[in-house]
Amino acid sequence: MHTLLSGKDVATDLLPSLQARALALKEKGITPTLATIRLGSRISDVRYEKSAQKRCEKAGIAFQPFVLPEGSSQNELLQTIRKVNQDLSIHGCLIFRPFPPDFDDALIRAALSPEKDVDGITDVSLAGLFTGTKTGYAPCTAAACMAILDHYRIPVQGKDVVIIGASLVIGRPVAMEFLKREATVSICHIRTRSVKAYTEKADIIVAAAGCRNLITADMVKPGQVILDVGINTTPDGDLCGDVDFTNVAPIVDAITPVPGGIGSVTTTILAQHVLDAAEGIPTV
Template sequence: MEEPIATLLLGKPVADALTQRVAARVRLLREQGTVPGLAIVRVGDAPSDLSYERAALKRCEAVGIEACVVALPADVSQRELLDAIDQVNADNGIHGCLLLRPLPPHVDEAMACERLDPAKDVDGVTMASLAGVFSGRPVGFAPCTAEAVMRVLGHHQVPLDGANVTVVGRSLVVGRPVSALLQAKNATVTMCHSHTRDLAASCRAADVVVVAAGRPGLLGKEAVRAGQVVIDVGTNWDDEAGRLTGDVAFDEVAPLVSAITPVPRGVGSVTTAVLADHVVTAAERSAR
């Protein structure tokens, strides 16, 4: 007899529904004379950057966003990078900018992020955008992956009001901003990290677990219980298996919990739809 397996919280229906709504808003903007524009600033040609760039361009084409790529060499100088960002800031036809990270170690990434106009910061890289996330004010945007988590939970109608949620990972890309977004939905959030003394106990106590630590197989069967929802944000390459894996030991955890996002086909597939949504929102704000 096969073991029961959790409901898979797939990203595709979430992304498809959001893409349809975004496309309708783009059509309205175009009728009003505004063509939403995105600039992707890429330094070097890292495979992960190129993969995300292709996915973002495909999504933009699908909804009617005009997208361009500002490709800079891997040995770009700080001055050249800042000048490129200045040009994006000054271009009224560009409503959003995606600065692909991490940047090479010889450039100051924090300085480059802060150079970007927060109004065009569609991936939450500036301090102004992050301040907006934590204060609940519409300044800039949340990081796309953090918001993608919320879109998955919302689409699949996972109750958050009053729920206990454990977030594993405290990065500014996912962990911290998703914690703020969850609290805005009235969830009670516990944040865990590499210094948490009993990670398994903290995870077992939660109704929802969001894992974004960047460590493959971090969350195993000892850290979950029946009835939980597990959101795996990890994207790690497994050389032996030749495929992407998450931060959750899926084969161990899926038979035990109520619902889980797979990797791939989970949160990651929603991020470009969120990116497109942010670009359109920026265009709407600019048009107003």
């Protein structure tokens, strides 16, 4: 029988230390504060924003949302980022992506102060992750994957890891996290000829492509651990991951559910990074 890697259990375990750190900062006259910048009302963004707000409030972190209406210009977005950069009471900022096709992603990411980049989107944070230097913050989802493995004492060193998805948001950052722990990493992407050839040999699979039922029962084997990072919607409107959970879970040794898996830990890591920023501690 498989082990369900509950992200909610991990988040619950980490919460007391976050609350203690937030209280210690407040006793010094510092209220740790997270700002979010959201353009429009994309359902996935709104859901994550609500989850982040709830997690921050539980941890004792203040929450300040900035919502730009649908159709706002790139310049308006940049002005909002500058406002957050200049506000000394804000310690961390989460910017929801992707942006509209005509926006310059690199320009917008560069506009955010690296000191407030608690989700690891700036080049400074990514450089710290890829070079192993302590500058900036790792993307929260990548860090959440490792936190779940740590909580359940799943070894990484020397393991064969396959990551499905090569984005700068999850795929490549989580690959770096595994490499830091001396795993052997393969990344599959849209041009990979046979994803199954990689998954059936892996010890750990990270599914992060945003494609429902991408990982099926014939692609896995007993003994494997699966971290499902995908967020998709079923025809009935329910949330699901990239893995065909019903048919895959009975085969593998351990798997994260969707919802209730990686996402619960991601918001906790976000809160942790805000506290790190308020304390002036780099985390990469």
